[in-house]
Amino acid sequence: MDSSRGVRTAVVVGAGIAGLTAATALARGGWQVEIAEISPAEATSGWGLCLTGPSLRALAELRLADACLTAGHSMTTVTHVGATGEPVDEIQLPRLIGARRPAMAGIARPVLHRILHAEAERCGVVVHRGLTVVAVEQVGNARAAAGPSELVRVRLSDGTVRQAGLIVGADGIGSSARGLLGLDASVDYHGQMVWRALVPRPPWATGIHHFAGKADTAGLVPISDSLAYVFLTENGVEQSFLPDAGLALRLQQLLEPFPGRVEELRPLVAASRSVVRRPVRTTFLEGAWHRGSGVVIGDAAHAPAPQMASGAALAIEDGLVLAEELARHESVSEALEAFTGRRRQRCRTLVETSMAIAGLEQAQRHHDAHALVYACHQQMAEPA
Secondary structure, eight states, X not given: OOGGGTSOEEEEEOOSHHHHHHHHHHHHTTOEEEEEESSSSOOOSSSEEEEOHHHHHHHHHTTOHHHHHHHSEEEOEEEEEOTTSSXXXXXXXXXXXXXXXXXEEEEEHHHHHHHHHHHHHHTTOEEEETOOEEEEXXXXXXXXXXXXXXXXXXXXXXXXXXXXXXXXXXXXXXXXXXXXXXXXXXXXXXXXXXXXXXXXXXXXXXXXXXXXXXXXEEEEEXXXXXXXXXXXXXXXXXXXXXXXXXXXXXXXXXXXXXXXXXXXXXXXXXXXXXXXXEEEEEEEOOSXXXXXXXXXXGGGXXXXXXXXXXXXXXXXXXXXXXXXXXXXXXXXXXXXHHHHHHHHXXXXXXXXXXXXXXXXXXXXXXXXXXXXXXXXXXXXXXOO
């Protein structure tokens, strides 16, 4: 790939939600795109996620919303249950893709990944597995099909070199591409560990349920007609590692103080062979998100805590907005500046709100946390 031959070319680091979405949007805009993904085989972290209204709206622009709704579980309501086990309120989130369509959808991460991966390849994106970018060098100007651009030389971990017009770092909160571009961001831990367990979907679980506890919070998100995932946010704990073999039993124990319908979930968790435990960490890149012809997107630039269930929305929006700005500007650097300008405040608001919600949960101020979640969802309903 060489932008000096008249074709706009891009290298994307990371084949997650942000990377695949950006690659697809760029390819549809006429770019030749390669993705370098360090994982040797298709794999995803965690068992499920929620595609909120902004996620579905962005996926609809990619013509992928219907596929995700078919593969996942459509929802509109979030039910909050108090520490006594009784429902305290039920909210309906904005329907952003039509009044008769769902407000959100739960979906298994591997399923979403397969949909995004298949579309990227259909658009001509080449995905290299078991490789990552190990060096980035800005090398000067060339004239591409859409105008002048500054080229970047990218060396991959197998020793091969690409010369392209754009490098996109979409390799998550611990991004190596961010450092290679000379960008710096701190990653903060918020005293919470989040658990998720894949379980059969109970018949009553047609929407999201949040359960307030005396120490922790828990919930259930349906991700298909037959499956759901239980989540628990463990408060006031140090970051630590636990062996996989003991996760199901420990999660079952953490759920014991919860009354009501959580009692039905405990045996399902105990039988689950799919349990993960992750720290609640956030980052926000305060300075530039780009340098030369390189930019970071998704969690590499702005990773919220999971309480807003909107990390996927920001990642998908990033890919679309990046492609839009590159189509509007002749200069890549001007496009990247415009991209950051459009995205910075929206992403900052979500990250800071998610951090505030994490603090309210630890203070057992559940009513305030619920109100803040709802208000932020209303704000996120505004166009990206």
